[in-house]
Amino acid sequence: MLNAWLYIGLFTLVAAALPAIAIFLAGLLAPKKPNPIKNATYECGVETVGPAWTQLRVQYYLFALAFLIFDVESVLLFPWAVAYQQLPLFAIVEAVIFLAILVGGLFYAWRKGALNWQ
Amino acid sequence: MAVFWQDPITFLRLWLENLLLSWGVPADWALVIRFAVGAVLLVTAALLLVILQLWLERKLIGRIQDRLGPNRVGPWGLLQPIADVLKIFTKEHITPAGADRIPFNLAPVLSVAAALMVWAVIPFSATVFGADLNVGILYLLAVGALGELAIILAGWGSNNKYALLGALRTVAQLISYSVPMTLSALVPVMFSGSLHLSVITRAQEVWFIVLAPVPALIFLTASVAEVGRAPFDLPEAESELVAGYSVEYSGLKFGFFYVAEFLKAFTVSLIFAVLFLGGWRGPGAESYPVLGFVYLMLKSGIVYLLMILFRGTLPRFRIDQVMDLNWKVLTPLALILLMVIALADYFLRGTLPLVRILGLLCINGLAYLVLDRVLSSRERLRRRLVAQPVRPVARPENLITSSDVGGRS
Numbered sequence: 001m002l003n004a005w006l007y008i009g010l011f012t013l014v015a016a017a018l019p020a021i022a023i024f025l026a027g028l029l030a031p032k033k034p035n036p037i038k039n040a041t042y043e044c045g046v047e048t049v050g051p052a053w054t055q056l057r058v059q060y061y062l063f064a065l066a067f068l069i070f071d072v073e074s075v076l077l078f079p080w081a082v083a084y085q086q087l088p089l090f091a092i093v094e095a096v097i098f099l100a101i102l103v104g105g106l107f108y109a110w111r112k113g114a115l116n117w118q
Numbered sequence: 119m120a121v122f123w124q125d126p127i128t129f130l131r132l133w134l135e136n137l138l139l140s141w142g143v144p145a146d147w148a149l150v151i152r153f154a155v156g157a158v159l160l161v162t163a164a165l166l167l168v169i170l171q172l173w174l175e176r177k178l179i180g181r182i183q184d185r186l187g188p189n190r191v192g193p194w195g196l197l198q199p200i201a202d203v204l205k206i207f208t209k210e211h212i213t214p215a216g217a218d219r220i221p222f223n224l225a226p227v228l229s230v231a232a233a234l235m236v237w238a239v240i241p242f243s244a245t246v247f248g249a250d251l252n253v254g255i256l257y258l259l260a261v262g263a264l265g266e267l268a269i270i271l272a273g274w275g276s277n278n279k280y281a282l283l284g285a286l287r288t289v290a291q292l293i294s295y296s297v298p299m300t301l302s303a304l305v306p307v308m309f310s311g312s313l314h315l316s317v318i319t320r321a322q323e324v325w326f327i328v329l330a331p332v333p334a335l336i337f338l339t340a341s342v343a344e345v346g347r348a349p350f351d352l353p354e355a356e357s358e359l360v361a362g363y364s365v366e367y368s369g370l371k372f373g374f375f376y377v378a379e380f381l382k383a384f385t386v387s388l389i390f391a392v393l394f395l396g397g398w399r400g401p402g403a404e405s406y407p408v409l410g411f412v413y414l415m416l417k418s419g420i421v422y423l424l425m426i427l428f429r430g431t432l433p434r435f436r437i438d439q440v441m442d443l444n445w446k447v448l449t450p451l452a453l454i455l456l457m458v459i460a461l462a463d464y465f466l467r468g469t470l471p472l473v474r475i476l477g478l479l480c481i482n483g484l485a486y487l488v489l490d491r492v493l494s495s496r497e498r499l500r501r502r503l504v505a506q507p508v509r510p511v512a513r514p515e516n517l518i519t520s521s522d523v524g525g526r527s
Binding site: 003004005006007008010011012013014015016018019020022023026027029030031032033034036038039040041042043048051052053054056059060063064066067070071074075077078081082083084085086087089092093095096099100102103106107110115116117 | 150153154156211216226237238255278293297301437442467
């Protein structure tokens with residue numbers, strides 16, 4: 001098992017190093033002639049007003065919260081799914097109730113309008 | 119001892135192992151060297167595959183749109199992607215003023231690395247796989263999320279409003295679609311009772327797409343959205359956001375975002391083939407592992423062609439349609455199907471295999487029809503409400519239609 005993770009570690013290193021080296025080499029080959037106009041922020045020719053790092057709409061955070069709930073829930077379901085073939089009916093019904101509560105939560109968020117993109 | 123023409127990869131692996139041991143390399147280091155060689159070869163092969171993909175996709179999209187596609191460089195334009203790579207390699211790297219340099223430079227590397235890392239756990243044939251993790255599927259989902267991190271880094275680092283807006287939209291789309299994706303990935307785990315990708319492959323006496331067609335469809339839809347391809351290509355909606363998160367990138371840095379996109383497309387096809395289409399399984403794949411590799415590539419190639427067809431034929435969604443499709447159709451469908459399949463499979467467990475297959479097929483179809491009815495009736499109601507006030511449309515008189523507001527009354 002440790003060997004598998006050793007392979008994953010080596011693979012991650014190689015997978016990150018190959019593009020990094022390629023970009024470095026291309027950076028050596030490429031011409032370097034910066035000027036203020038070329039380096040200006042691109043907004044289709046219009047001059048930029050104010051900083052780019054502005055405040056953002058709360059909408060994104062609402063979806064992030066909904067995602068978080070379902071992500072945590074699916075992590076809880078994976079052990080159940082692995083054991084599913086040996087489980088008695090009782091445990092399966094329990095998981096179904098768990099899922100039903102989540103469906104209820106989803107419909108609640110839906111009715112409250114949290115899932116509408118404005 | 120493996121015979122070369124039955125299983126070339128294992129043959130070469132054993133040859134390398136013996137060679138290293140005969141040179142007097144300690145066994146531990148021999149293992150590290152073997153792993154490193156394997157990783158380098160696999161990464162290189164995956165990146166070379168992208169070149170072929172670029173050609174295939176441009177050619178096919180060209181034919182769909184009644185063009186010839188690339189046809190100048192090499193026979194049938196086969197060398198066109200190589201010419202493109204050489205050109206992009208020598209282009210200037212422009213860093214916009216005020217950019218946050220570390221995220222800006224890290225993003226393209228991370229983007230490609232996230233797509234490549236998935237390849238480390240894919241079982242390519244009965245004997246050839248990188249690492250058979252005991253948390254295989256969780257690893258796939260976790261590494262898939264790294265790509266989202268790369269996108270938000272690119273958007274944040276660029277110091278550009280379009281880029282930031284594009285990145286946020288993309289991340290909102292990607293995290294949303296990973297919910298139904300995860301939920302439908304639970305179904306193969308339930309049927310095979312393991313998170314090992316090799317065990318899931320071996321458990322598919324009957325392909326899981328036959329046992330669970332609707333979760334497979336959800337998984338396919340979610341993975342098309344997850345790689346941000348048309349019709350879900352909002353990340354690079356040229357007409358709205360210039361080019362989304364990659365607007366400030368140039369040269370090879372932009373090239374790597376492009377490579378990552380194509381690589382991800384093939385990677386999700388590969389994952390779909392492993393989870394639902396039986397991976398390397400096929401006639402003769404056990405005794406001739408090289409055949410298994412061919413089967414896996416054929417299956418994922420077919421899924422990839424399907425994705426090219428989607429891209430060529432479907433118009434782009436709007437962002438609110440994308441979110442609605444995910445949260446109001448796919449997620450409830452995946453949740454309810456999970457419950458239904460869990461209960462149904464429990465009662466069909468002891469029966470004949472054919473009864474089980476037919477039973478699950480019927481349950482899937484039934485659940486899909488009922489849910490589609492419920493969900494689309496809501497949608498129809500909403501559309502009717504929107505369409506109620508008749509608004510005059512500014513356009514010249516249309517002789518073909520009868521209505522004065524356009525359309526067929």
